[in-house]
Amino acid sequence: MAKRSSETQFKILNILEKEDLGLTVTQIAEKIGLNRNSTAKYLEIMAGKELIYKVERGKTAKLFYPQRKSKTFEERANYMVSFYQLLHSVFFNDFLEDPKKAREIGYAMAKKGATDIYTKQFNGFEFTFENITQLAAIAVEITYPIPNVKAQVHINQENSHKSFLLTIENCICEGKQEYRSICEIQAGLLKGIIENLIASTKVDVKEIECRCDGKDHCTYLITQL
Ligand SMILES: [Zn+2]
Numbered sequence: 738m739a740k741r742s743s744e745t746q747f748k749i750l751n752i753l754e755k756e757d758l759g760l761t762v763t764q765i766a767e768k769i770g771l772n773r774n775s776t777a778k779y780l781e782i783m784a785g786k787e788l789i790y791k792v793e794r795g796k797t798a799k800l801f802y803p804q805r806k807s808k809t810f811e812e813r814a815n816y817m818v819s820f821y822q823l824l825h826s827v828f829f830n831d832f833l834e835d836p837k838k839a840r841e842i843g844y845a846m847a848k849k850g851a852t853d854i855y856t857k858q859f860n861g862f863e864f865t866f867e868n869i870t871q872l873a874a875i876a877v878e879i880t881y882p883i884p885n886v887k888a889q890v891h892i893n894q895e896n897s898h899k900s901f902l903l904t905i906e907n908c909i910c911e912g913k914q915e916y917r918s919i920c921e922i923q924a925g926l927l928k929g930i931i932e933n934l935i936a937s938t939k940v941d942v943k944e945i946e947c948r949c950d951g952k953d954h955c956t957y958l959i960t961q962l
Pocket residue numbers: 908910920944946947948949954955956
């Protein structure tokens with residue numbers, strides 16, 4: 738997906754998210770500063786991806802809404818995944834080909850904001866490598882604010898004192914190569930959160946199984962250095 742197309746779709750989605758009463762093609766076109774025909778084409782693409790839907794009012798007016806307003810948990814979860822993928826392709830498009838860069842972005846994100854959330858929540862708590870394993874699972878659930886993404890921690894049998902495995906169920910990459918860097922960003926985020934919570938411990942975070950390679954889950958191996 739071309740970058741400009743993702744950006745326009747993201748803008749449209751953001752505009753629709755703010756409107757309870759829906760918007761017509763003309764209203765959307767005005768708000769994003771595009772002509773009516775191009776706007777209609779974008780809306781068609783987005784409806785095809787089930788990011789938005791259309792309701793006919795009278796003979797000519799069609800109103801557009803974000804798909805979020807639809808009913809079931811499943812549908813809402815699917816919508817959120819599409820939303821995050823779109824967000825990802827807008828902001829990280831340039832780094833999709835470069836896993837190292839994606840990892841660095843995640844690491845920087847952890848330092849800038851994510852770690853604050855945890856340090857505030859666990860004020861006065863003494864961190865060790867052992868208890869960080871539970872916190873890492875919580876960290877994943879906070880950095881993936883999507884209802885059906887779940888994290889589980891497993892002991893790594895081969896090196897149980899110094900490493901553990903973190904399995905992400907329903908990772909947002911959805912096994913699509915174009916979103917693989919979501920997992921790399923997450924690896925950087927995890928490394929940053931862990932290293933900044935336990936200041937004296939450096940860790941290596943490696944994705945050892947990915948849905949992009951046809952596996953059921955994305956799994957990270959986290960090793961104390
Ligand atoms: Zn993955």
